[in-house]
Amino acid sequence: MRRNLSVLAVVAVMVSALTPSVAFANGTDTNGGSDFDLAAVDALGLLDGPQALPPSAREQNGLPPTADAPPAPTGELSPDSGLTVSVPSGTVALSPSDVGSGELVADGDALHYTADDYSVLLTGEGSAANAGYIVINDAAAPTSYSFDMTANGAPAVLVETDGLVRIEDRATGEVVNTLSRPWAVDAEGSSITTWYSVEGSVLTQHVDHQGATYPVVADPRLMCDALFCTFEYTRAETKSMASTSTFPSALLTAACTALGTPLAGVLCGLSGAYVISKANEIRNSGKCVGLRRFHYTTAVPPLIVAVNCYA
Structure with missing residues (x-):
């Protein structure tokens, strides 16, 4: 165990x-x-x-x-x-x-x-x-x-x-x-x-x-x-984020707001193309997408990180 x-x-x-x-x-x-x-x-x-x-x-x-x-x-x-x-x-x-x-x-x-x-x-x-x-x-x-x-x-x-x-x-x-x-x-x-x-x-x-x-x-x-706050996405949401045709910009913006970033209205300051690229990389590794904001760096966009998929 x-x-x-x-x-x-x-x-x-x-x-x-x-x-x-x-x-x-x-x-x-x-x-x-x-x-x-x-x-x-x-x-x-x-x-x-x-x-x-x-x-x-x-x-x-x-x-x-x-x-x-x-x-x-x-x-x-x-x-x-x-x-x-x-x-x-x-x-x-x-x-x-x-x-x-x-x-x-x-x-x-x-x-x-x-x-x-x-x-x-x-x-x-x-x-x-x-x-x-x-x-x-x-x-x-x-x-x-x-x-x-x-x-x-x-x-x-x-x-x-x-x-x-x-x-x-x-x-x-x-x-x-x-x-x-x-x-x-x-x-x-x-x-x-x-x-x-x-x-x-x-x-x-x-x-x-x-x-x-x-x-x-x-x-x-x-x-x-x-140290940080992390907004975690499900497998289905990660799959959507990895596609140009189903990219969920509203869901990403909601995460930015939840994380308290001042860049909430513009995809946390991240470009859609960059998010799609990272989502594909993370999905191919068998993980799910997370957005992470460190408490001591609130003025910069949150990081896109790989998290374990739980749903």
Whole structure:
């Protein structure tokens, strides 16, 4: 089992009640518990931390030629407070609602919670992302999963816009972090309908999993870490970006706005031809396109980087 986990997200995994165990694509056969949940997430490649990069791939990740691997997530895990992520504008904490305390597993790289019909995995430093993964055990499991959010130590203000959720400081109104657009896939890689709703400081991800092939994985993740913010695209969106006939300029502009770049109205200052060329290069390497803005270089266009495809 790979132990590196570094993503910001929530994962919902569901297993049919008709079978006592599930065989995953990676050969794991298990009956439940934290090993089952880790295997379900790992089967989608979501537990991989930063890997060593050949020189040709370093530019794709916005790294200098001497860098060996992408920067790792910096989220901290605690059984009491869940996942906490610090950025220049403050800290955001995320924990599942109404499931009690978590237990550190996978050598401390994940925080595992159990409920009656599902489980939750939170990941931060040492993993693929700053994320919260919900693992659901059967088709009778609920279709809504909630998380409590704080910003700078107080209940956050959550604002949904264009599928994203801004996490604001209640006292100042400043945006501290942003949740990426929700996604969900089943065991065959098919996209599952999913969406967010917000009420006060509680985020809920809804997953319409009926009729899916289990397990189903759904993931809300934080866009920003200590060093940068990344807007990640799906396989289908990366394919569209690689074509002159389907190039989604509106989607790129939306990402520029979400990243807070002052060049939002002009494709972040990037030319369409350059984006198409980079998207083709990244797609041919088996990755998906990401737009990355480093906190200390906000006056320049964001970088186009290669990220792992999760949907």
